[in-house]
Structures are given as C-alpha cells and as structure tokens.
Amino acid sequence: MMNVAVIGTGSISSKHIEGYMSFPNRCQIVAVCDIYVDKAEKSIEDYHVNASAVADYKQLLNNPDIDLVSICTPPSTHAEIAIDFLKAGKHVLVEKPMAASLAECDAMIAAANESGRILSVIAQNRFRTPWMKLKQVLDENVAGKILHAQVDSFWWRGHSYYDLWWRGTWESEGGGCTLNHAVHHIDALQWMMGMPSEVQAVMSNVAHDNAEVEDISIALLRFPGGSVGQITSSVVHHGQQQQLVFQCEHAKVSAPWDLYASISQENGFPERNEKLEAEIQSFYDSLPDSQYEHHVGQIDDVLTALEHGRKVFIDGHEGRKTLELIVAIYKSAVTGQRVTLPLSETDPFYTKAGLMASVPHFYEKTASVERFEKNVITTTGHE
Template identity: 50%
Template sequence: MIRVAIVGTGNISPSHVRSYQAFADRCEVVALCDIVPEKAEAVRREFGLDGAAVYASHGEMLAAGGLDLVSICTPPGTHEQISVDCLEAGVNVLCEKPMAPSLAGCDAILRAEEASGKLFSSVAQNRYRDDVARLKSAVDSGLAGPVSHVQVDSAWWRGLPYYDLWWRGTWEQEGGGCTLNHAVHHIDLLLWLLGAPESVTAVLTNAAHENAEVEDLSVAVLSYDRALATMTSSAVHHGENQQMVVQGREASISLAGDVVAEVSQPNGFPAPDGNRELVERLTALAQGVEPLAHTGHQGQVDDVLTALETGRRPAIDGHDGRRTIELITAIYQAGIERRAVDLPLSADSPYYQAGTLTERAPRFFAKSASVTDQAGSISVSGATEGNS
C-alpha cells in the first residue's frame, strides 16, 4: 500500500484526493498539509480521510515519516523547495504545474531526484484525455503529411477577483500570468506532439485585469524547420473556446475531431470534394483509438502508482516539466526584449535564473488586493482541465 500525503489543500487538491481514492486498493492518503491547517481539516472531513494526519508545514510532515509519495498542490513559487525537501527526505513527488517558475528551479529538482533515487513527476494531466490520444495518434501516423502549421488557442476567462488571491497576480509569487499558469497545459501538449521549436517571438499585455502585475494575454509564434505554430495564451476570452488545429501538407486534424483534406485542381485552387478517402482513413484511425482506462488527474496518478509499483519511470517526468518551462521562459524573454529568442536556452542566460522575470518583467498594473481565501467553485472549460 502506497502511503500518500497532499501538501496544499486549496482548489486543485480535491482532484488529487479523488484520484487517489479511485485506487483505494493501491494507495491511501495518510497526511494533509496546509499553512492554514483549518483548510486541511476541512478537506479531511469532506473526503472522509479519517486516518489522515494534518500538518501545518511540510517540514513537520516529513519529519514524522511514513510517506511514500507526496502530491504538491501549493502556489508555483513554493514548488521547488517543497519538491527538493521531499526528494531529499526519500519521498517520491507528484507536483502540480508549473514544475517551478524558473529553469534553475527545475534543474534543482532534477538534481535532487537523481541524488535521492526517488521519482519526480510533473503534472500534465491533459495528456490523459481521449481527444488528445486521438489527435496524437493521427499526427504520429503521418497520414496528414509533414506539419506546416499548428494553431493553439489556450483561451480562458477570469474575472477581476481571480487575481485578488494572495499569491496570484505578481511575478514574484505566481511566477507569471496566463502563459505560465493557464497555457502550460497546451504548451505541454504542443511539445508532446511536435517537440521543441528552434526559436520564438512573442508579445505580452494585460488587457483586462487592472489588479495584477502579470500578463493576461500573450501571443507567440514558434518557428520549427519549415513549420510555424501560433500560441495564444489568454485569461480574457469569453466562452473559453480552446482549440488545437494541426495543418499537414495532406490534411488538417483538430483536437475537436475535425478532419479536412484538400486536393488541387490544375490551377492550384482546391477541388470541391477534397480527398474523401484520406478524410475517411484519418477519421477511422481516430475512432479506432481505444478509450483510456483513466483520464485527467486519475490517469496520471494511475501511471505514477504503476511506476512506483514496477520500478519504471513515470510517463511524464521532470524533464517533460522542464521542457515546458523552457518554452514558457523563452516566450517571456521574447515578449520582454521584443526579439526572437533561440532555443534551447543556455544556463548562462539571465532568464535561466530565478528572479530575472521578477526583476525585468513589466508591471502592467499594481496588485491591489490580497485575500487568503475565496468563495466559489472552480469552473473548467471542456477543452482542458485543472487550471487553479
């Protein structure tokens, strides 16, 4: 039986609790930790975790011992230290996005993982979705031909009170705005589908949240060999109409399941009926993908538990989390410096270090409120899940 602790009992923690409870024959939540212990007590009561101990600090929790795995569900600025502390204490880690706000922080976690011999997994639960599995299968098949363009719209909407929560809306505490904490899911999926780009250009702004320092809208252009990807990261889009559309030379395929395949007339214009046979082949391929046994956080928790039980690496590890942070960092650098930024970023880049964004990023507005808790539930768009 794998003994699990959850550090941070805010908005995203119920997704972790429910996921562990789905595998009650394999694991048990034995500890809850929050700097406001009353919140941890409330989660303990809500989910019937009668045997779970409650702690006010992760240090106290680790000192008590008896843990195999820790889910870290705290604000981004705390991920590095808590992850390193857990690994050094000999405890495996599943850490919410983003892995850490800086590449230096990511590398500190990876070094601690290697030195400890324990496991670190960075949460990217949207890989465990049936529509994503179908899209990846279609892209990997090569039937659509070489990729020309990928359109990614990570479109979310958040009202002004969203940035009143104490850790949100500042470069120091949140580490960034919508590019880091909302588009992180789509950026992970793009990297999973296409790999890393060669360079990136970007623009950043705060269009609708006068109570936050950070951006609420960014647009980036990612350059690949003979291909481009456009990435919109937003917390200002009403309706939250998110999409990923992959344009290949032979056909386009989308996360929504749409398939289009044009063929040329003698004059180069598209023929009226297109390539029906290719559309049918790509549609049949998608329909033939077996539904996932577990989706979302539950899918990733299942994988991490299996990794611990069998001794293999998790499907999503810290290197995946680092690649996502590297691209996000490059988007910020490109937006701040108003120039193209080449990848990979080197360790001697100022943007590699923690604190550079805090020092150099524009303060679009001053954070004007700081509350420790907020009423209301998390509403989640159908396109991706889990933005806290």
C-alpha cells in the first residue's frame, strides 16, 4: 500500500485525488497540502479521505509514512518542491509543465538519479486510447513516412482567467498558452514523431490585456529527415477544437481519429485509396484499448512501476524534451531567428533568469485574486 501526499489543491488536484482513489487497494492519500490550509481541509472533506491537512509542504519531507507525492502547484514552484521531496527519499509525480526552465529540469533529473527515486511528469493524454493507437499506427509505418505534422492546440480562456494571482506573469506561470495549454499536444508531437532540428516561431497577446504572457503562438518545425510541421498554441479559439494531424506518404491519420488515403491517377491527380484505408482501419481496430486513461492511467503506471521495480512510462527526460521544444519556440519568437535543437547549457534561454531577461511583457497584470470561488475546469470533446 503506497501512502500518498497531494501538494496543492488547485483545480487540477482533483484529477490526482480521484486517480489515487481509483486504486483503493494499492494506495491511500494520507496528507493534503496547500498554502491556504482551509483549501486542503476542504479537499479532504469533499473526498472523504483520512488525511492530514498542512500549509507548508516542508512539514511532510521527513514523514516516514509518505512514499509518493503529487505536485499540483503553480509551475514556478515545481522544481523546488520536487527536488526537496526527491532528496527526502520520496517518489514524485509532478504536473505539467515539468519546470520553469531546462536548468530546473536537469536539477530535478539529477535529484531523482541521486536518490534512486521515481520522477514522473504528467502527460495524461498519452494514456488515451486514440492517442496510443495513433502512436502505434505511426510506429508501424502502415501509412508510410510522415511528411507533415499539424498541431492545433486550440483553447479559449476569458479575460478573468489571468486574474488568478499566479497566472499571466512570466515569473510565476512561466509562460502563456504555449507552455501551459499546448504542452499536451507538443508533448504528443515529440512522443509520436521525435524532436525537430529547427524551429521558427512568432507569438502575441491579442485578447488578454491583463497578462504579460502570450495568448497565441505559431511555430514552424523542420525534422532531421526533412519532414516539416506546424504548431498553433492558442487560448483565443472559440470551440476549443484540438487535433494532431499527420500527413504521411500513403494516408492522413489523426487524433481525433480520421483516415484518408490517396492514390495517384495516371495524370497525377488523386483518387481515394479505399483498399489501403480498409487495411489501416483494420490495424487500428485491432489495437487494444487502454485499460486506464488520462490521470488514472498515469497514476496506474507510476504505482505499477513502484510495485514491480520498473521504469515509468513518462520520466523526467521525457518531460524535459517537451519543455525544450517549448523553450525553442519562445526563443525563436523573441529573437525572430531560426533556432536549432538541441539547446546547450550555455544558451541564454537554458535558465529561467535568461528567459526572463529576454521575453516581452505584452501587458502588465492588472488584477490579482487569491482564488476563484467557483473553479471548474471545462475542456472539450473534440480533441
């Protein structure tokens, strides 16, 4: 039985709490922490867990009864909290984005290596059945080589979204929609296709004059084999329709799942290749569904790794790759230059201080509220 502490009780913490509660014979929540201790107490009450409420996570570092910690705090705090718990001998599951800089990612990975403890970074969409199946379709090359990748990470957030005290500043949030919303799809892209070798990007704030950070960015990518891609990260798109589309040699495949195959006529114009579509669809349908999805799936993976002494599916190195691609988008958007990957430790954008010294403040934050009384996450059924 794994004893778990949840650090931070913002809206995303409910996904962690409910995830752990899905496995009552494998784990139990024994502590909940928030700087507003009444919020921790409210979570304990709402979920009827037998846990203690604390205001300072450091009170839990030397607690021998805690095995695993979920970190659900603002991104700027991830590294410090994760490193402290890893050094204290606890396993760590940290929300996305992994950290505020590549330097912090490397410090977290080093702490995990030195302690021999698990560090896993949330990328819950990798556990969704359509994404898992799409990954296998691409890996098995049934549609041919990837020629072009299209990532539409379209979200919509109202003006007041950035009124929450830690949102909308480079210091506390670490960035805007590219870092905190498109991270899901950017992670999926690098997982499915690998890292690009070059990035060219632009960004702007077009609708949120109460935030320093961007609310839209567009990036063009070149991959080592010559393939190209594009990523649009946004919180200004009504309808919140998100998709990953891969145009391959023989067919288009995507999530949400869609399939279209073309074959050339004698004059080069296309006609639909229904035979190949049937073959690809049959392969897709033959793939098993994920037993557990979203946060539940990732929590199952972490628990299984701890129970059987194996590696987690998404470790610190995987979380770092996603952040490196995001940092490259920021660097290109700020400098107006094409950025080559990987980024070195001597790159000014490797550290948070270097990034902070370069990024624009599109606007200054005009409001700061401690909490929203109603804090419900609304997502979409289109991704």
